[in-house]
Amino acid sequence: MFVCLGNICRSPMAEIIFRDMAERACRSNEFIIASSATSDENVIGGSGAPVYPPARKILAQHGLSSEGKRAVQLKSADLKKYDMFICMDRSNMRGVVRILGPGCAGKVSLLMDYTGRPGDVSDPWYTGDFETAYRDIYEGCSGLLEYLTK
């Protein structure tokens, strides 16, 4: 489960990029791949918001479709369903612990910690730079898939 604040930019990008990578490696049957938000901002009023247009655009430029993805909020029942809660930044980690409780600690990590550049994914909501966010997330997903092979 990839997690960010709004589930309209970074974590849907991670979900879509990682699914594509796993499919290309013929390994998608090993995983349940999803993404969610710590905030309820984009899920209020029934169906969640679609992927934010600039994120859709950068994914499309890399041949990936965001069709059908709608924002959902992380919920406590997800703790049992998923083995890993992979966060885009440190504040998302605090949000995950708030929702899932202290029992989730061993399942929570940062996406960039699977790379040689640990830390936060560049946040395009504030930088406006979706290409840098894409590059960070791609590198993180690639490192994650390699980690899951070991």
Ligand code: 4NP
């Ligand atoms: P995301 O981006 O967490 O990568 O989906 C954001 C989306 C919405 C907001 C902030 C970041 N917001 O403040 O509404």
